[in-house]
Amino acid sequence: MKLSNTHGACSGVLVATQWVLTSSTCFPNATPYAAPTEATTATLGRSNLTTGTDGHVVAVTALVPQPNRAIVLARLATPVTDVTIAPLATTPPQAGDGIFIAGYGRTATEWVPDQPHFATVTVDTLDTTTLTISSTTRPTTCKGDAGGPAWRTTNGQTELLALNHSSWQGGCLGETETRTGATETRIDDLHDVLTQQVNDPIVAHYLDLGGTASVLGAPVGGEYAVTGGTAQNYEHGAIYYSAATGARYMQGPILDRYLQLGGPTALGLPITDESATPDGIGRYNHLSRSGGASIYWSPTTGAHEIQGAIRDKWAALGWETRIGYPTTDETGASDGIGRYNDFSLPDGASIYWSPSSGAHEIQGLIRDKWTALGRQQAIGYPTTDESVTPDGIGRYNHFSLPAGASIYWSPGSGAHEIQGAIRDKWAALGWETGPGYPTTDESTTPDGIGRYNHFTNHTSIYWTPQTGVHAVVGTIRDTWASLGWEAGRLGYPTSDEYSIPGGRRSDFQHGFITWNAATNTTQVTFT
Numbered sequence: 001m002k003l004s005n006t007h008g009a010c011s012g013v014l015v016a017t018q019w020v021l022t023s024s025t026c027f028p029n030a031t032p033y034a035a036p037t038e039a040t041t042a043t044l045g046r047s048n049l050t051t052g053t054d055g056h057v058v059a060v061t062a063l064v065p066q067p068n069r070a071i072v073l074a075r076l077a078t079p080v081t082d083v084t085i086a087p088l089a090t091t092p093p094q095a096g097d098g099i100f101i102a103g104y105g106r107t108a109t110e111w112v113p114d115q116p117h118f119a120t121v122t123v124d125t126l127d128t129t130t131l132t133i134s135s136t137t138r139p140t141t142c143k144g145d146a147g148g149p150a151w152r153t154t155n156g157q158t159e160l161l162a163l164n165h166s167s168w169q170g171g172c173l174g175e176t177e178t179r180t181g182a183t184e185t186r187i188d189d190l191h192d193v194l195t196q197q198v199n200d201p202i203v204a205h206y207l208d209l210g211g212t213a214s215v216l217g218a219p220v221g222g223e224y225a226v227t228g229g230t231a232q233n234y235e236h237g238a239i240y241y242s243a244a245t246g247a248r249y250m251q252g253p254i255l256d257r258y259l260q261l262g263g264p265t266a267l268g269l270p271i272t273d274e275s276a277t278p279d280g281i282g283r284y285n286h287l288s289r290s291g292g293a294s295i296y297w298s299p300t301t302g303a304h305e306i307q308g309a310i311r312d313k314w315a316a317l318g319w320e321t322r323i324g325y326p327t328t329d330e331t332g333a334s335d336g337i338g339r340y341n342d343f344s345l346p347d348g349a350s351i352y353w354s355p356s357s358g359a360h361e362i363q364g365l366i367r368d369k370w371t372a373l374g375r376q377q378a379i380g381y382p383t384t385d386e387s388v389t390p391d392g393i394g395r396y397n398h399f400s401l402p403a404g405a406s407i408y409w410s411p412g413s414g415a416h417e418i419q420g421a422i423r424d425k426w427a428a429l430g431w432e433t434g435p436g437y438p439t440t441d442e443s444t445t446p447d448g449i450g451r452y453n454h455f456t457n458h459t460s461i462y463w464t465p466q467t468g469v470h471a472v473v474g475t476i477r478d479t480w481a482s483l484g485w486e487a488g489r490l491g492y493p494t495s496d497e498y499s500i501p502g503g504r505r506s507d508f509q510h511g512f513i514t515w516n517a518a519t520n521t522t523q524v525t526f527t
Contacts, residue, residue: 011148016198017079022147033211050114089159105144140182142172205247257303323349435459
């Protein structure tokens with residue numbers, strides 16, 4: 001394999017589908033995990049460099065120099081799968097062994113050969129990082145051979161032992177030097193290190209992002225174990241990896257919040273890179289926590305975590321596009337039972353969850369009313385999302401109070417709470433299509449005995465333990481009100497309004513009121 005740029009050429013060896021191993025002399029100014037300082041291509045699998053069209057010509061996108069060893073891993077822009085990969089040796093040769101070398105550099109007869117040349121050489125000496133070779137029949141290595149392979153074959157198996165580093169170049173075309181010895185950089189003792197690097201998904205993802213030129217900057221320290229996987233820190237973020245999640249990066253406020261909340265142990269590993277939200281304003285990472293979890297950030301809300309059933313509900317509502325970004329992490333409700341997140345909808349929004357009610361959204365004036373009443377401590381958790389009333393005018397949420405409770409809103413009536421037996425009567429009469437919308441919360445009567453709601457359609461519903469729940473309507477209601485409501489002589493209603501010949505009637509504890517349809521007048525009878 002040949003490496004080429006505007007300043008010359010070197011040789012190299014394909015050691016993984018997307019990695020070439022070569023000499024550091026080919027890239028003397030290499031910065032770890034950065035692109036070459038000059039645009040460089042690798043020609044692989046081509047039978048003739050001058051006239052051939054087979055094989056591949058692939059750009060080199062990043063370099064990984066090896067510390068304390070004069071070799072460099074060069075990453076290709078795309079994998080090459082149809083060229084034989086050189087297996088790495090795990091044991092060194094011995095002095096006196098015969099091995100093979102190859103390269104694309106000069107030979108004894110050619111300045112720029114169009115195909116690789118080979119030689120058999122003898123190992124002379126070994127030290128901790130290099131070995132020396134010599135040949136009595138031809139040149140060992142010449143200019144352009146740096147990075148070429150030195151290998152042996154044992155029982156039909158080829159193993160890469162070293163890379164061509166330097167030579168006296170005796171016997172090379174145009175040289176007067178007579179010495180033919182050469183120095184090779186050993187790689188047999190780097191088998192595990194090199195194998196780990198070329199197969200490392202964190203390294204691969206980091207380089208796909210752009211290496212040191214990416215948003216992450218340069219690596220800080222080495223890889224380390226985390227719950228469920230491994231991680232690598234960078235100047236401006238981190239990459240986390242497991243076989244199940246793949247390699248994903250986090251950065252900035254989202255990474256900070258992730259670590260504050262317990263990181264991999266609490267929330268699992270990221271299953272997405274940090275990504276832009278569809279509205280183009282925020283950023284997020286999804287996480288592998290059982291039940292699902294995410295951290296979302298926007299410039300106005302900061303970074304907050306959302307998970308489980310609340311996150312599922314938010315997703316079903318359209319993520320940030322409907323009720324905004326979370327403005328809290330998922331938090332325990334004050335009763336110790338449920339959980340919630342608040343959101344950035346200008347009018348205010350929350351999603352509340354409890355084991356019995358599930359997760360539901362509540363917002364705006366209905367949420368304000370619920371808050372004023374004491375939230376779940378007063379009428380329970382929402383059991384519906386905020387919903388449109390059948391008449392298309394109002395909005396409502398139902399709640400988990402055992403006796404039943406709702407908050408209804410309309411533009412004309414505002415938001416009011418109704419519950420228990422009064423709510424049941426209202427429902428039986430047709431909800432807002434019958435008595436209309438509540439114009440009061442359920443309230444206690446002045447005598448402290450009964451409860452009531454007033455409604456928009458000239459209706460009130462009253463309840464006491466003795467009389468039960470009854471509706472008083474229209475002109476009869478006006479007359480009862482003029483007599484002092486339940487504090488007057490009639491007391492509480494004991495019936496709903498009902499038809500009589502010529503009109504309508506409502507009964508009370510101490511009498512009744514009739515309405516004459518012909519004259520539109522009422523008559524009060526005390527008993």
